[in-house]
Amino acid sequence: MSHRPSLIPCLRYRDAPAAIEWLCNTFGFRRQLVVDDGEGGIAHAQLCLPDGSGMLMLGSAVDNEYGRLMHSPAEVGGCTQSLYLVVADAEAMYRRALEAGASMVIDIRDEDYGGQGFTCRDPEGHVWSFGTYDPWH
Template sequence: MTQHKPAGHNAVSPYLLVKDVKAMLAFLSATFDVVEIYKMALPDGSIKHAEVKIDDSVVMLGERPDSRDPVVCSPHVYVPSADVCYGKALAAGATNISEPKDQPYGDRSAGIRDPEGNIWWIGTHLAKA
């Protein structure tokens, strides 16, 4: 039977269009401990396309042609510890949007802006008593 998506991919994956894929890969690795699954480099050393895994999800990356501004997005990622991930993101160059705090909808969450301008929402679902 033919599969309609590659093995290990979810049906929906964010595709970040950034100025510098190498720098974004370093940021994602430092923040989320990603696993790099694919990278297509061009002869000039730039990266045309890359794919990383954060937990069970694939994030795709590409560089904007002709140095155009990146397309800013706002992904949400569930992580084992919002506090730890938030600290790692700040150490990797992110800026604070919202410090980790317990939310009324049952998550502990935080928000950060990465060096490319994307806003990441980081959450850990809290067990109900």
Template sequence: MTPVAQPPVLGGPCPYLSVSNAAQAADFYAKALGATEVMRMPPDDKGRYMHIHLVINGGSLMLADAFPEHGAPLEKPAAFILHLQVDDVDAAFDKAVKAGGKVVLPVQDMFWGDRYGQFRDPFGVLWSMGMSPKKS
């Protein structure tokens, strides 16, 4: 088998999420967060994806379906938040919620100076968005 050329991984640490339906998650992230898909391996005979590579806000995000028979069961996401720093948090947050995200913390001015909010996506992943105050 000839190796497949992989696109470069962008940004710092790259989250690799195992979700209940990687193809649907990729579609949601495109609609809600403006994700660009750069790589998708073919699905297995059960329609599961081992690898989907997205770029969101200049950084890579990897997705896969659960493969319990190979030691990768589906688990409820916990103890982390994926954060996006954006230029217009109100518009970006509204877009994510309209696409199906559920508000956890509405966008508001925070004590550290940012406008900030949190939402949970349809796959259980908690996201935050922030926008630093404009400097004059």
């Protein structure tokens, strides 16, 4: 099995520069590549987890052929997908998310299938779940 992720989630944000700051400061992502669109937005960004085990691509919500496919949770009244990140310390991540103003959907708890986790929304409404449950092990 390759250690390089081959499935990379992609999200659109109305304020992508602010989202990048929030995701890095709150969830610990690191900027790998950030391409400004020349108009105050982000044409393309790649954020990686510090250990290299995952990547997220994102950009500013725009009205083009790809942008019309991608809608913010606020536009559609909810999400059609969510992201799950395996973490070593769910309680520490929970505290960081709370301190950063994440909206909790499911408070931290022990899961029936193992591990401990929680689910929250980022400032633009994307749903994120974090837990110690690792489905690979």
